[in-house]
Amino acid sequence: MDTRSHDKTLSPVSIIGSAALFLSLFLLPLDLAAETQGKSVKIGVLAPLSGPYAGGGTSFVQAATLAAEQANAEGGVLGRPVSVVVADTQGRVDVAKSEALRLISREKATALVGAYLSEETVGVMEVAAAHRKVLIVPVAATAEITDRVRGEYARYRYVFRVGYSIPQWAELVAAFLSSRSVRRYAFVGAGIRWNRELGETLERAASRAGISPTYAAFYSPANPAFDPVAVAAAGSAPDIVVLGDPGRNSVSFLKRLREVAPALPAFSIGGALGDARLAASLPRTAPVYVQAAAWRGGSLRASEYSERYERRYGTPPVGYSDTLPYDAVTVLVAAWRKAGSLDAAPVVAALEKGAFDGVSGTYRFDESHQARWGAKAGDLRGTVVQWERDGARIVFPPR
């Protein structure tokens, strides 16, 4: 680097411009957190609104906001309106923890919903447990969350998960693969902990249905080598490729897969590939299946929610990072009403014993505070859609 001195110095305009630039970086996210009301019951929503996970985080907040509005349209909670206070976790554990603390201590949030990533959520659990605040987990799937509730109930009893856990997710995927008569599959995911957990758990769940993996690979998020992974996955001659990454990389990978194996079906565990705009940019040379918690047409509630979401935000929900946060807020509000109180203890008791209707079905929690997703009667089933030229068609569970 050149360190020689130069006669030109910073002009006042440059200094002011640079200062404005830095300030704007900090002020922009605050607009999103400005939605607070006087005597409302505040729900602290933790999601990444900047950085690589901003897409999922924004859907998360939009859906949570929509659920709060719906709750207010139905009369609020105990005669008070519900409001959402948003915190940007940036996809970082340290930020998620400090923001959770801010929501509880400064914003006086009555309960928390979030976070987005498993690592963030484990951090937020600590804060919620220390302050005895109810935390509803919508999308983070790691088994560590419910393991902690089971292992240290007294400490973590405030934590409930509406989203599917990794073992449940694997069972849902295996049930779908079995329904399509798949015998061999290739699994491709990101080289992160929960994706590896999902790959291993799916292998066990699938083997019970006589389905075996032909290939498994986890690309580095720092330099995802999609091309060779797509070549290797296709070369292992599977019946289907399972995409374990719910993020934008699943889109990039699927594009590469289509280029080397146009006729090979692909199954996404949900997320980005549930976006109709992205699906429209992919070649339709082979089926693309996407898992979702709920989808328009699956039930009356799902259709109503989907239409409301699209009317409000201009695009239909993807069925995962929006639908589960919506249900998280809906379940929380219903638990407050059922308990007749905002105090944590009666709300925990209501959540443990009650059944709560959401977009994805009726939520009931097991002893580890995990919502019951699965194939048994009364379980939440989830859904799988197949993208077609004119939109998505529900293909699982069979009707």
Added chain:
Amino acid sequence: MSPLPQILLDGLFAGGAYALMAAGMALILGVVKVINLSHGAFFSLGAYVAYAMAARGVAGPAAAVPAAAIAFAFGVFLGKSFVNPARSHPFALPVGTLACALLFEQAAQLAWGPHPLAVDGGVPWAGPLGVAVRRWGAVAFLASAALLGGLKLLLSSRPGLPLKLVAEDEEIAASVGMDVEAVRYLTFGGACAMAAAAGALLAPAGAITPTMGRLPLVLSLIVVIVAGMESVGAVFLLSIALGILGNVCAFYLSPQWSYVALLCVVALLLAARPAGIVTVAGRRD
């Protein structure tokens, strides 16, 4: 049928993509002598322009032209208003250009939303030995070869003399009446245009997001630091070599180890030649 030809071809194309980004980075480091951490943001800008053009029915490499023009205008503005005045402060520029990149990410999020977008890449061409020739890969490779070839030609001809002179010694360049400031901000703008063109050409390769430029930024920086800024040919060849190495390692070793292997090779090369693998004797400080 062996997958090796496909792996090698894809590696070649991946290398071409690295070279496209690295060309502009090399120019900025060589002539303006700053680390531009907003280079990835211009890559993202190019991809978004390609998306906007595709939405209006203009698909393919043609989007690289408006993308480059817009980025050039932004680059010249940034070069003139911020880079030139702040150059003498060693830490101001990396921090300032990083802030610009973050600001762009926020602006892109506001303008296009945080959700991934995509551009149709078209059906690949069928090559010999059953190899699928990815259209965007072929275009990126040919464009990077043409761009770096053009740059090499420019630097060895009379019109490229101001760039070479400013790169070698600004004081001598100024003493012979050259407008060093103008050379610097125009070079900065040109390099930003190259990054945007790369983004537009590679837009069909994956998902378009506000943060998509972060990875190419790191890779191009690695290429330029290892290759050195004095040989355009070295930047191109090293990019190709790293592209092929990464793909071969990902296929035969593991996708996660490919990045580690790539960084190990880079570390070894830097240990052997700290000033870059190609340096011209007597030119460096």
